[in-house]
Amino acid sequence: MYVTQASWKSEIFQSVVGFLPDWAQGAALGVFVLAVLTAWALKLKRKFTYHRAVRAGRPVPESARYAQGRGADHLGSYAPPPRQDDPTA
Template sequence: MYVTQAGWKSEIFQVTVGFLPDWAKGTALGLVALGFLTLWTVKLKRKLAYHRAVRSGQPIPAAARYAQGRGTDYLGSYAPQPRPDDTSA
């Protein structure tokens, strides 16, 4: 018989919340859920603002763009220099 094991995230959560009294476990679970909802709401709000700006034709600064490119695009003088494509092969 195959028994599934809990993931490492749920194990960490159980260990962290396991020492709390019952009334605090509910509060901790509520705070975690509130945190996820807040992050999701902020992400959705930024995405909607981006789409509104695109539809209205407003310029979008590089830091506010949705789905940015690679991290090396924003490293400035620390970014590696692009190599020319070698098509002579």
């Protein structure tokens, strides 16, 4: 019989929660689940905002942008000059 090993993330979580008293373990698990659900809901909200803006032809809000640009876009004065044949520049 093949038994899967726990991931390193679950091992760390179990070891941290294991130091807590029994009454706090449930609260810690609840806070963790709430954090995961909140992150998921915010991601979904940004996705809906992005698609709604694209469909309506409005500019996409900064908080809903998916693409963060190329690495050179974040280099400031150290960025190489844009190429002449680059249509995005």
